[in-house]
Structures are given as C-alpha cells and as structure tokens.
Amino acid sequence: MSEIADILIVGGGVMGCSIAYHLARLGAGRVILLERQAICTGTTGRSGAIVRQHYSNDFTVRMAKESLHVFQHFADLVGGECGFTTTGMLVFSAEQGVEALRANVQLQQEQGVPTRLISGEEVKDVAPGYSGKGVALACYEEDAGVADPMATTSCFAQRARDLGVQIYEGVHVSRILTDHGRVTGVETVQGTFTAQKVVLAANAWSPALARTIGIDLPIIATRHPMLVLRRPDDFGGRFGLHAVCLDLTRSIYLRPDIGGVTLIGSSENVLTESDPDNYAQGLTEEEIRYFATMGKGALTPLARAVPRGNWAGIYDDTPDYHPILGRLPQYEGLYCAAGFSGHGFKLSPVVGQWMAQYMTSDQLPDDMQHFAYERFERGQEIRPRYNSGVLG
Numbered sequence: 039m040s041e042i043a044d045i046l047i048v049g050g051g052v053m054g055c056s057i058a059y060h061l062a063r064l065g066a067g068r069v070i071l072l073e074r075q076a077i078c079t080g081t082t083g084r085s086g087a088i089v090r091q092h093y094s095n096d097f098t099v100r101m102a103k104e105s106l107h108v109f110q111h112f113a114d115l116v117g118g119e120c121g122f123t124t125t126g127m128l129v130f131s132a133e134q135g136v137e138a139l140r141a142n143v144q145l146q147q148e149q150g151v152p153t154r155l156i157s158g159e160e161v162k163d164v165a166p167g168y169s170g171k172g173v174a175l176a177c178y179e180e181d182a183g184v185a186d187p188m189a190t191t192s193c194f195a196q197r198a199r200d201l202g203v204q205i206y207e208g209v210h211v212s213r214i215l216t217d218h219g220r221v222t223g224v225e226t227v228q229g230t231f232t233a234q235k236v237v238l239a240a241n242a243w244s245p246a247l248a249r250t251i252g253i254d255l256p257i258i259a260t261r262h263p264m265l266v267l268r269r270p271d272d273f274g275g276r277f278g279l280h281a282v283c284l285d286l287t288r289s290i291y292l293r294p295d296i297g298g299v300t301l302i303g304s305s306e307n308v309l310t311e312s313d314p315d316n317y318a319q320g321l322t323e324e325e326i327r328y329f330a331t332m333g334k335g336a337l338t339p340l341a342r343a344v345p346r347g348n349w350a351g352i353y354d355d356t357p358d359y360h361p362i363l364g365r366l367p368q369y370e371g372l373y374c375a376a377g378f379s380g381h382g383f384k385l386s387p388v389v390g391q392w393m394a395q396y397m398t399s400d401q402l403p404d405d406m407q408h409f410a411y412e413r414f415e416r417g418q419e420i421r422p423r424y425n426s427g428v429l430g
C-alpha cells in the first residue's frame with residue numbers, strides 16, 4: 039500500500055476523528071486517517087466522557103462551553119447520536135480548596151455558564167443520593183452531562199467518511215518521514231503514505247512517533263483506574279441517572295451510566311510513568327475496595343452497590359496538564375493534537391474545529407494560542423487552580 043494525500047492524521051480516537059471530520063467540512067483535499075488498531079480502541083474507548091465547563095482559565099471555560107453546545111445539538115451540527123445526556127454536576131471541596139472553587143465558579147459565571155455555589159447541607163436537595171457530609175463548599179453546574187465516547191467517535195468518523203476522508207484501520211505508523219526540514223509523510227508496516235501535512239493525534243503514543251524525527255514531546259503516559267458499580271435497584275432502577283460529581287474531598291469522580299451503573303475514577307494526578315503498551319489493564323482488589331469505599335462516602339446508595347467490572351486507561355499528561363495543539367516548529371507541515379491529560383473528550387468538538395481551521399488557513403483561533411508547544415520553553419505554562427491538575 040502506498041498512497042498520496044494532502045493531510046495525514048495519525049490516530050483514530052475522538053481527536054483524530056473530529057479533526058478528520060472538520061478538515062473534510064472545510065474541503066481540505068485528500069485526507070487520510072491511519073489507525074493502528076480500530077477506531078476508538080485507545081483512551082477514548084475507556085473514557086468517563088463527562089462533559090463539564092468547570093475549568094480554571096477563561097479560555098478553557100469558553101472551549102468547554104462551545105463543545106458542550108455541540109454535544110447538546112450533535113445530531114444537527116455533526117450528525118448521528120453521541121449519547122449526550124444532561125445530568126448536572128457537583129464539585130465538592132474541602133476547606134483548603136474553597137478559594138479555588140469560588141474563583142472557578144465566578145470565572146464560569148462571567149463566561150455565562152449556569153453554575154452556583156451551594157453548601158454541603160444543600161447538596162442532597164440538588165442531587166438526591168449525595169450526602170454532602172464533610173463538604174466545606176460545593177457548586178452545581180446544571181447543564182453538565184455525560185456522552186457516549188464510542189458513539190461520538192463513530193459519528194465523527196462516519197461523517198468524515200461521508201465527506202470523503204479515507205480511514206484505514208490496522209495501519210501502524212512506524213515513523214514520520216521528512217526531507218530538508220519539512221514533513222513528507224509517514225512510513226507504516228503496510229507501506230509509505232506521502233503528504234505535505236501530518237498531524238499527530240495518537241495520545242500517549244505520540245511521543246514515540248515524534249522521537250523518530252528527534253522531537254522530544256513533553257508528554258508522559260499515566261495509568262488511571264475506573265471501577266464500575268451496579269447501584270441498588272431502588273436508586274433509579276436500570277434507567278435512572280444521578281448527577282456527576284467531582285469529589286475533591288475524596289479525590290474521586292462519579293459518573294452515572296445507563297443500565298443502573300456508576301463509574302468511579304480518581305481525580306488525582308499520577309506522577310508515575312506507565313508504558314502505554316504494557317500496563318495493568320484491570321484493577322487490584324485493593325483498588326476496588328478503595329474506590330468502592332470512597333464512592334459510598336460520596337453517594338450513599340452505593341453502600342449497597344456491587345462491583346460490575348473495571349478497567350484502567352491511559353492519560354497523556356503534559357507538565358501543565360493541558361494539550362499541545364498546533365504546529366511542531368521543528369518541521370514544516372508537522373502538527374500535534376495530543377497531551378490531553380485526562381480531560382480531552384469533552385473538548386474534542388472544538389479541538390477538531392481549531393485544528394482544521396489552522397491547518398487549512400494558517401489562521402490561529404484566538405484561544406488556541408495558549409496551547410502552543412513553545413509555551414513550555416517560554417515559561418507560559420497554563421495554571422490550573424486545583425492541585426488535581428488533571429481537572430484542568
């Protein structure tokens with residue numbers, strides 16, 4: 039197999055597929071997406087897919103707000119069912135995080151996000167099942183929700199195909215090809231693909247590809263566990279959903295799913311590097327006990343829940359827990375959309391729009407400048423307000 043394209047996308051997760059769709063919409067010429075396994079077999083398929091606007095910087099709030107609008111109107115704006123459901127979302131803070139919470143809520147309100155501070159006692163009235171015990175201050179973001187990460191990615195991929203993008207699954211890119219300071223394509227096990235522009239959207243696998251041309255991407259892979267509990271039938275039955283919760287007092291997040299289950303994950307940064315191709319994909323007994331205990335502390339009916347399964351996924355953490363979006367300056371024609379640090383799913387609609395606009399017109403969307411690769415050298419790292427940088 040040996041093909042010529044205008045743009046090559048490496049990676050068939052939600053980012054690669056959103057970029058592909060948006061490029062096709064802009065008439066970017068011949069676009070080929072290369073995925074080493076199958077669409078959505080990377081991090082996206084293991085995502086919590088919580089869609090919230092609670093962020094620490096005005097530009098990330100705007101990005102999340104715009105993306106939420108796409109999730110809410112996905113069938114009209116993209117096409118197909120992304121499974122978005124509004125659940126509302128709580129953030130619980132202990133005493134030491136109260137100032138950061140207040141500041142973030144004010145920031146969101148200034149950006150037009152419907153969110154409000156509530157006391158620990160008010161939590162149970164706003165979101166049945168949550169006790170609010172030990173919570174110094176909370177907030178409630180009413181239009182946050184959850185989506186289906188596989189459905190979302192499949193829709194982006196299908197719409198991209200409809201508009202002429204070729205998506206090859208089972209094609210492993212082994213290295214990037216360059217000539218005299220510019221990208222010329224990629225080499226794969228199946229042959230060479232030639233293009234003037236290549237975008238790395240390969241999550242925690244992007245650094246290995248960048249290293250093939252001497253670029254050191256500041257991204258490390260970290261393992262993040264997720265426990266699934268089946269809730270007792272008398273708490274919403276098989277079809278009920280509860281509010282999402284970022285419980286910073288227990289360093290967990292809870293997310294309802296269909297079928298009467300709740301997913302519980304960790305909101306802590308994980309500073310130990312994992313091998314993205316060889317890490318523990320299941321949870322230990324100790325991890326299961328830990329998340330079950332923390333979960334029932336936050337959401338009382340979970341005291342009667344039973345384990346329903348678990349998995350671990352990989353985050354692509356950057357030093358400031360925000361992605362690298364845009365050009366990699368070392369080579370003409372080389373772009374990157376990676377380093378989402380565990381909170382990228384919700385941003386995928388805007389990431390696709392921004393990357394496509396920039397790659398086709400060279401016009402950098404205003405808010406995208408904050409995510410430049412060069413920010414780490416220039417001392418312009420993005421500052422999240424919480425200790426849990428992975429919350430953004």
Ligand SMILES: Cc1cc2nc3c(=O)[nH]c(=O)nc-3n(C[C@H](O)[C@H](O)[C@H](O)COP(=O)(O)OP(=O)(O)OC[C@H]3O[C@@H](n4cnc5c(N)ncnc54)[C@H](O)[C@@H]3O)c2cc1C
Pocket residue numbers: 048049050051052053054072073074075076077078079080081082083084085086087088089209210211212239240241242243244247262263264303350351352353375376378379380381382383384385
């Ligand atoms: C447990 C967990 C919970 C999460 N919860 C949330 C949440 O609630 N909300 C939120 O917004 N985000 C969340 N995230 C983060 C979010 O899921 C990710 O930021 C997002 O899915 C990343 O998408 P991606 O397309 O960059 O990566 P991926 O989905 O990993 O896609 C990259 C693709 O590249 C392919 N690839 C790799 N190397 C090569 C190669 N050499 N050649 C060809 N293809 C290659 C891989 O096979 C993979 O399919 C969570 C993540 C995890 C792990």
